[in-house]
Amino acid sequence: MATLTMQNVTKIFGRDVIAVKDFNLEVKEKEFLVLLGPSGCGKTTAMRMVAGLEEVTTGEIFIDDREVTELPPRKRNVSMIFQNYAVWPHMTVYDNIAFALKLKKLHKDEIDRRVKETAGMAKIEMLLERYPSQLSGGQQQRVAVARAIAVNPDIFLMDEPLSNLDAKLRVSMRTELKAIHDKAGSTTVFVTHDQSEAMSMADRIVIMKDGEVIQVGSPDDVYHRSGSIFVADFIGTPPTNFMDVKIQKESNGTHLVNTHLNLLLEPEMAKHLNGYDKNHIVLGIRPENIVLVGESDAALSASCLVSEPQGSHQVVAIQLDDNIVKVVAPPNPIIAPGTDVHLIFKQETLRFFDPDTTLAIND
Amino acid sequence: MNKNPIKLGKLVRRTIFYLFIVTLAVSIILPVFFLVSLSFLSTRESYSFPLPLLPSLKTEYSLTHSDRGYLLSVYDKFDKEYQTVLDTAELEKMSVYMKNQIGTPYSIPKIEERIAELENGGKDTIFFSVRKNLLLNYTTFFQITRDAVPALLRSLQIAGLTILISLSIGSMAGYAFARYVFAGRDVLKFSVLFVRMFPGVAIALHMAIILANMGFYDKPIGLALVYSVGSIALTVWITASVFMGIPESLEEAAQVFGATKWQTFLRVTFPLALPGLAAAAMYTFLGAWTETVSAILLTQFNPTFSVVVYQSLLGAVGNVNLTAAGGLVLAIPSLIFTFFIRKYIQQMWGGMTI
The missing domain is CATH 1.20.5 (Single alpha-helices involved in coiled-coils or other helix-helix interfaces)
Known part of the structure; x- marks a missing residue:
C-alpha cells in the first residue's frame, strides 16, 4: 500500500471553468480519506485526476514517490469503484473480476485463485457465472468491489459508490466497505456528498466547496471544531444552529446579545473573543448541545413550532424571528406545538464565527 | 344487445x-x-390468363395424329379441356417445347415410346402425364444469363466492401460524435445526411466520370465506394446513437483496470456496440445488395447480380418466370444475412441491458 500526494493541483475545464483550485492533499498509508462536499464542488474531478481520467491543468500527483501526473490510467496502479458500478454487462462476474488480471498476463491458476479469493471477500462467490443483468444493484456493487480489490492497487478510489443503493442497503454496505478496507489494508479515497456516510467511514474528511478545500480533519474535528460556517452547516443532521449576536462587555463579563438572547459567557469561552475586534459574531451551536430546562434557569425562551419524534429522540423546532433553531431533546414527553420551551446552551460547545469571513474564531 | x-x-x-x-x-x-x-x-403458365395461383406439379398431355405429323395437347385446368399446343412431326421440337414451355423435360426416346403406343395400340388418342421439374426456371436462369454466377460473387464482394468501408468510417465518426465535444459537431452531424437528400441516380453520371478517372469504373470497388457514400450517413447516425447508449464509465473502468485505449475499444466498446453495428451492417448490406439503378450506369462488362436479374427481363430470352427465379435468388442471400444478424440485433432490445 502507498501514500498519495497532490501538490497545487488545479483543473480548469474549457477556458475558465475552475473545477479544482490549488488542491493540496496527503493521504497516508492505509488511510480511509473521504472527499466530502455538495455536488459540483470538484470532489469527483479531484478523484478522477488521481485515476488519470482527467488531465491535470497544473500541479503534480505522486503515488509514493512516483510521479503519475502524466501517466495514463493503466500505469498508475489504482483501482476505482464507479457511481454506476460500471461492471461490464457483456462479461460474467468472473470475467469482470479477471479482466484486469488477464491484461496483466497472470497465469491462469493465479487468476482463478485471486478471482475466487476476492469474490469470497465481497461475498459473491456463488454468482461468478452470472451476467450483471441478472444481479441486483447491491450485487453489482459487490462485483465492482471485488474487481477493484483483485488488482491489489496502491490506491483505492471510490466515487459515490453507495449513492445508487437503497437507504437500508447503503448503510449495510458502508460497514462492509469499511471492513473490506481494513482487511485489504488499502489506501482509500472515497468521494461522497452524504455527510453521514463520510462521518461513519472516514479516518479523515476533506470538505470541499467550489473547487477548494475548506477543512481537513477527523470526523470528530469537522463536527465539533468546524472551521467555518459552511462546514458547521454542512456537517450534521440537523445542522448547526446559527444566531447573529452582538458582543457586549459588561462589568460581570462578556455577554452575547440579540433580541431573544442575553448570554453571559463563561470566562473560558470569553477568552476566545479576546483577539477579536468587531462587535458582531455568528454564534453556532449544535442541536444536541441545547438543553431543555426549567423556566428559571433558561437563557432563552420561545414557543415550539413543531416537534419531530425520531424514536430515540425528538427534534424540536423553535422560531426565533425568521430563524428556526432546532433542538435535539429526549423523546419524552413529546412537546406540543405552541408550548413554551426554555433552553440553555452547553457553553463549551459554542462556536464563534466571524460574520464577514465566515471562519471560526475559537480554535 | x-x-x-x-x-x-x-x-x-x-x-x-x-x-x-x-x-x-x-x-x-x-x-x-x-x-x-x-x-x-x-x-x-406464366403467360396464361388467369395466372395460376400455384404452380402445377405435373402436366396432362394428349397425343393424336394430324396431317403434318402429331398433335400435342395440354390439359387446361381453367378451361377444363385439352388445348393443342404443337402440330409437328419433329420429335426434337416436341421435346424442346415440352421442356422449355411446359417445364416438363421429356426425352426423344420417351416420346418415341408414346408414339409407338399410339401407332400400335389402335387408339385414336393417347393420354399421358409428365412430372414437372420445378427447379427448371432456376437452372435455365443460370444457363441463359450472361455470367450470373460471377455476378453473384461480385455482388457479394461489393456488399462486403461497402459494409467494410461504411462501417469502419461510419462507426469511427459515430464514436467521435457520441463521445467528443468539438466545434461544429451538430452541424457536421446533420450535414452527413445531405448525401441522402437527393436520389443517387441524379449524380450517377458524374460518379461514372469520377470513377473512370480513378480507374474504378466497372469494378466492384467503384460501386462499393458509391454505395458507401450513402450508407456512411446511415451508419454514422446508427452507431452514434449506439455509442451514446454505452456509458462512458464502462470505458473508463477498462482504462483504470489496465486496458489501453485500443484494448478498451476491442474488449468493451466493440462487444457492447455489436448489436448496433450489426443493424448498421444489415441496412448497408440490403442497400448495396439490391441497388440496381446506379449499378446499371456504373458497370458495363461486370454487372452485379441485380443488374443481371434486371437484364433477364429484356430481349428475346426475357421470360417473366425466369426473372422471378432470378429475383428469388437475389432475395435469398439478403434473407440469410438478415437471419444471421438477427440475433445480434435482438440483443439490443431484450437480451442485454447496459
Whole structure:
C-alpha cells in the first residue's frame, strides 16, 4: 500500500471553468480519506485526476514517490469503484473480476485463485457465472468491489459508490466497505456528498466547496471544531444552529446579545473573543448541545413550532424571528406545538464565527 | 344487445387493429408469395390468363395424329379441356417445347415410346402425364444469363466492401460524435445526411466520370465506394446513437483496470456496440445488395447480380418466370444475412441491458 500526494493541483475545464483550485492533499498509508462536499464542488474531478481520467491543468500527483501526473490510467496502479458500478454487462462476474488480471498476463491458476479469493471477500462467490443483468444493484456493487480489490492497487478510489443503493442497503454496505478496507489494508479515497456516510467511514474528511478545500480533519474535528460556517452547516443532521449576536462587555463579563438572547459567557469561552475586534459574531451551536430546562434557569425562551419524534429522540423546532433553531431533546414527553420551551446552551460547545469571513474564531 | 358499451368500443378497436395488422401482413406477404409462385411456373403458365395461383406439379398431355405429323395437347385446368399446343412431326421440337414451355423435360426416346403406343395400340388418342421439374426456371436462369454466377460473387464482394468501408468510417465518426465535444459537431452531424437528400441516380453520371478517372469504373470497388457514400450517413447516425447508449464509465473502468485505449475499444466498446453495428451492417448490406439503378450506369462488362436479374427481363430470352427465379435468388442471400444478424440485433432490445 502507498501514500498519495497532490501538490497545487488545479483543473480548469474549457477556458475558465475552475473545477479544482490549488488542491493540496496527503493521504497516508492505509488511510480511509473521504472527499466530502455538495455536488459540483470538484470532489469527483479531484478523484478522477488521481485515476488519470482527467488531465491535470497544473500541479503534480505522486503515488509514493512516483510521479503519475502524466501517466495514463493503466500505469498508475489504482483501482476505482464507479457511481454506476460500471461492471461490464457483456462479461460474467468472473470475467469482470479477471479482466484486469488477464491484461496483466497472470497465469491462469493465479487468476482463478485471486478471482475466487476476492469474490469470497465481497461475498459473491456463488454468482461468478452470472451476467450483471441478472444481479441486483447491491450485487453489482459487490462485483465492482471485488474487481477493484483483485488488482491489489496502491490506491483505492471510490466515487459515490453507495449513492445508487437503497437507504437500508447503503448503510449495510458502508460497514462492509469499511471492513473490506481494513482487511485489504488499502489506501482509500472515497468521494461522497452524504455527510453521514463520510462521518461513519472516514479516518479523515476533506470538505470541499467550489473547487477548494475548506477543512481537513477527523470526523470528530469537522463536527465539533468546524472551521467555518459552511462546514458547521454542512456537517450534521440537523445542522448547526446559527444566531447573529452582538458582543457586549459588561462589568460581570462578556455577554452575547440579540433580541431573544442575553448570554453571559463563561470566562473560558470569553477568552476566545479576546483577539477579536468587531462587535458582531455568528454564534453556532449544535442541536444536541441545547438543553431543555426549567423556566428559571433558561437563557432563552420561545414557543415550539413543531416537534419531530425520531424514536430515540425528538427534534424540536423553535422560531426565533425568521430563524428556526432546532433542538435535539429526549423523546419524552413529546412537546406540543405552541408550548413554551426554555433552553440553555452547553457553553463549551459554542462556536464563534466571524460574520464577514465566515471562519471560526475559537480554535 | 350489448349492455356494456366499453366492451363494444374495445371490440371495435381490436377489430380495427387486427384489420390493420392483417392488411399490413398481406401487403408484405402477397408480393413475396407472387414472386415465389411465379418462379415455379412454366413459361406457358406464366403467360396464361388467369395466372395460376400455384404452380402445377405435373402436366396432362394428349397425343393424336394430324396431317403434318402429331398433335400435342395440354390439359387446361381453367378451361377444363385439352388445348393443342404443337402440330409437328419433329420429335426434337416436341421435346424442346415440352421442356422449355411446359417445364416438363421429356426425352426423344420417351416420346418415341408414346408414339409407338399410339401407332400400335389402335387408339385414336393417347393420354399421358409428365412430372414437372420445378427447379427448371432456376437452372435455365443460370444457363441463359450472361455470367450470373460471377455476378453473384461480385455482388457479394461489393456488399462486403461497402459494409467494410461504411462501417469502419461510419462507426469511427459515430464514436467521435457520441463521445467528443468539438466545434461544429451538430452541424457536421446533420450535414452527413445531405448525401441522402437527393436520389443517387441524379449524380450517377458524374460518379461514372469520377470513377473512370480513378480507374474504378466497372469494378466492384467503384460501386462499393458509391454505395458507401450513402450508407456512411446511415451508419454514422446508427452507431452514434449506439455509442451514446454505452456509458462512458464502462470505458473508463477498462482504462483504470489496465486496458489501453485500443484494448478498451476491442474488449468493451466493440462487444457492447455489436448489436448496433450489426443493424448498421444489415441496412448497408440490403442497400448495396439490391441497388440496381446506379449499378446499371456504373458497370458495363461486370454487372452485379441485380443488374443481371434486371437484364433477364429484356430481349428475346426475357421470360417473366425466369426473372422471378432470378429475383428469388437475389432475395435469398439478403434473407440469410438478415437471419444471421438477427440475433445480434435482438440483443439490443431484450437480451442485454447496459
